[in-house]
Amino acid sequence: MDVNREGLIDFPQIGPLPVAGMTLKEMRSFLKKQAEQIVGTSISTTMGRLRSIQVFALGEVEKPGPYLVSALATVTDALVMAGGPSGIGSLRDIQIRRKNKTVDRLDFYDLLQTGDRSRDITLQNSDVIFVPPVGDLVGIAGNVKRPAIYELKEKKDLASILTLAGGVIPSAYKQHIQVERFLGHEKRICVDINLEEVSDKPFLLRDGDLVKVFPVIAKDANVIYIYGNFNRPGKYQWKEGMKVNDIIKKKEQLITDTYMDYALIKRLDRKTLQTFLIPFRLGEAINGNPAENVPLASQDQIYIFSRWFFIPKDQITISGEIRRPGTYQIEGNTKVKDVILLAEGLTRNAAFHAGEILRRTSEKTYKLIHFSPTRALKGMGNDNLLVRDGDKIIIHSIEEEKPVYNVTIKGEVRTPGEYILTKGETVADLIFRAGGLRDSAYLDEAELFRLKIVQGKSFDVKRMIFSPSRALERDPEHNIKLKPYDELMIKRIPEWRNVGTVMVRGEVVFPGNYTIEKGESLVSLLNRAGGYTGDAFLKGARLTRESVRISQQAHLKKIINMLEMDVAREAAAIETKAQTALDVEAMKESIKYRKDLLNKLKKIEAPGQICISFRPLDEMADARDNITLEDGDAIMIPEYPGTVHVLGMVYNATTFLYRPGMDLDEYLELGGGILPMGDKKRVYLEKADGRTLEIERGFKIFSANRYIPGIGGVTVEEGDSIIVPESPQLPGAGWKKTRDFVQFVYNTAASMAVLKYLFE
Known part of the structure; x- marks a missing residue:
């Protein structure tokens, strides 16, 4: 008889017997009892090779899919093969589905925390282990x-x-x-x-x-603390009614030299949360004197002092060329040698015969005593003096004994500057100290200027010519020995130039960074870059220059400073100029408005653009726009944008597709029209090449004998930006001045092609 797929044995005369989930030992015992019901029957139970079954691990498991497992495998066995639940898989609702029905659920917490495997059932063929997403x-x-x-x-x-x-x-x-x-x-x-x-x-x-x-708060509730001259300082148990001599019972508990006439208890007042001090005489407290044997409270801190704590110690200070300058305590017989050794000795720069002791002789007078540090260290009596409390010892440096002279080297050396003159130093030595000559150094001739002081009243300057190359060859005629205050000037090779670099970006055949020759022109470089591509939008091409940017930025800063000073002066005079409280508020609002506008202007960086009309290269070759390039220039050739920008005080500030023939007012209508706070009398048109036009709005013909506010006939081209400025609507005093201020700021920004950045 075999066990069928349902885990049953068809036993003759008895019927099908369920054995699924039993161990071999349990099944033998079970079948033996069943066989005993049939007279004359004996039974032998053996187990052949275990068959494999296929189960599925699905849902939130690390490796979902089908798995072949032993016929005796449990849910956990299959989950281990599938890598276990994923990071978002549930551990508490693992479902076992058989024939599309959930036959059991496993809570892994029962297994992990209590070892309960009662729900870890044996799997059957085609079972599905489903792990849902984690719950709360x-x-x-x-x-x-x-x-x-x-x-x-x-x-x-x-x-x-x-x-x-x-x-x-x-x-x-x-x-x-x-x-x-x-x-x-x-x-x-x-x-x-x-x-x-x-x-x-x-x-x-x-x-x-x-x-x-x-x-809980890491603080003991029933302790007192002892600090200081006590053999075993620390915390001790506090008991109700405890006094000082209950814990400090005898003098043997104290360290030698304990001061017996004074000790302190630091106590916290629970009501006010303030600490206060209780002094007492320690010796009397130990002897049980009721007046000094203070009752203790929980959290009290007892401080016990050494008798030396109350005796001021003699101190001296040592400074200068000493290894560890500072303040040191001394005894009554301390000498200079002792102090120097205490400070770990002299430095290598110490002047062996230049030491001083500054000693107070009275409240207002001092005495200066000279000594030799080397003789003091040898113990010689006249120099190894006794020191006193408050003495200041100074060890001088050898640098103080001789004057320091400088020489200077300028021009084409790697590290020009001022250097300390060393003994016997020559021109070649100084050139080497300055890092050597640059490649641009002129080797045939240089200059040495020598200062000669005349009787301390005047000076003469002598100019000497030498050859740097021959000086470096140690020719004594040119390798001149230097004197204090000499100044060398290494000249540059005539017509020497630094190679410049220009960046070319955008719609050229070969964009990149190009090295330029002296005097190279714009057209020459664009030809080297392969010329324009077919998508080059020449009306939007720009050339920027660092020197121009620096100049523009300085000019912008100067204007901002001027306007800020003007605003500050007006702010200071509000109270005197205003007639009413309403005027005061109006002027304050005006000043705030102007400050906000200046803050926006401060954040703008000048572009450094040079306005050039880019055209086909053959047309530009002889034109005035074919300028000479400089190191650091940048050329940007954009592609056709196909758009027009409408910015500023409009309802829909955005970018629109370029439509040939549409005028400025029509683009403003696409932007929803001008906002109430927008300037309806003027707008700015920034062309693609950076030029900005201020346009006043008047009236244009709408139909026969009918005119409407607007701008007629202003051509808008591809890449242009239409900017509607703000017209401040401020009540009362200062309105006109604010309007003029705003217009000045806008015009300044427009002149530098940065107006649109105020509205981004």
Whole structure:
């Protein structure tokens, strides 16, 4: 008889017997009991090779798919083969589906926390293990046995999550547990809970909650502290009614030289939370004198002092060329040698015969005593003097004994500058100290200027010519020995130039960074770059130059400073100029408006653009636009934009497709028209090449004998930007001045082709 696919044995005279899920030993015992019901029957049970079955691990598992497993495999065996649940897979609702029905569910928490495998059933062929997404998650941190993130099931109260976490540890403060919770996908809140008050009414947790279990305050409640001259300082148990001599019972507990006539107790007043000091005589307290044997309170701090603490110590200060300058304590017989050795000795720059002691002789007078540090270190009496409290010892440097002279080298050396003159230094030596000659240095001739002081009243300058190349060859005629204040000038090779670089970007055949020759022109470089591509938009091409940018930026800064000073002066005079409170408010509003506009202007960086009319290269070759290039220039040839920008005070500031034949007003209508705070009398038209036109709006013909406000006949081209400025609508005093101020700022920005940046 064999076990069929349903786990049944068709036993004669008895019928089908279920054995699925039994071990071999259990099945033998079971069949033996069944066989005993039939007289004269014996039974032998053996097991052949285990067959394999196919199961499916699906849902949120690491490696979903079909798996061949042993016929005795359980749910956990199959999950291990599938890599287990994924990061978002549930551990608490693992479903076993058989013939499209859920026959069981496995909660891994039962297995992991209690070892319960009762739901880890044996699988059958074609079973599906389905892991759904994780359910509600709650984190718990702090003073619990198993801090972690837990998945909630039916029980969602705080007590249940604490049980999952193994409960709180002894140091947990149960009266303050905090739950951080996200509320309505809008904000996060905190809920404080006293665990002892929620036993009757469970506190329910929500998905995303974080439970924090804080520790009790790490401060002992029944202790006192002893500090200072005590053999075993630290904390001691405090008991009700305890006094000083209950803890300091005998003098043997104290360190030698303890001061017995004074000690302190530092105590906290629980009502005011202020500390105060209680002095007492330690010796009398140990002897039991009631007046000094102070009653102690919990958290008291007892300070016991050494008798030396109250005796001021003699100190001296040593500075200068000493290894460890500073202040040192001395005894009554300390000498200079002792102090120098205490400070770890002299430095290598110490002047061996130049030391001083500055000593106070009275409240207002000092005495200066000279000594030799080397003789003091040898113990010679006249120099190894006794020092006194308050003495200041100074060890001088050898650099103070001789004057320091400088020489200067300028021009074509790698590190020009001023250098200290060394003994016997020559021209070649100084050139080497300055990093050597540059490639641009003129080797045949250089100059040496020598200063000669005449009787301390005047000076003469002598000019000497030498050859740097022959000086470096150590020719004594040219390798001149230097004197104090000499100045060398290494000349540059005539017509020497630095190679320049120009950046070419955009619609040229070969964009990139190009090295230029001296005097190279714009057309020459564009030809080297292969010329324009078919998509080059020449009306929008621009050339920028760093020197122009610096000049523009300086000019812009100067204007901003001037306007800021004007605004500041007006702000200071508001109270005197204004007639009424309404005027004061109006002028303040005007000043605020102007300051805001200046702040915008400050953020703008000048482009450094040079206005050039780019054309086909054969037409530009002999034109005035074919300028000479400089190092750092940048050329940008854009492609056809196919758009027109409408910016500023319009209802719909955006970019529109370019439509040939449309005039400026028609583009403004596409932008929804001018806003009430926009300037209806003038607009700016920034051309693609950076030029900006100020256009006044008048009246244009709408139909026969009918005119409407607008601009007629102003051509708008591809790549242009239409900018409607703001017209400040401010009441009362200062309105006209504000309007003029705004127009001046706009005109300044327009002149530098940066007006549109005020509206971005």
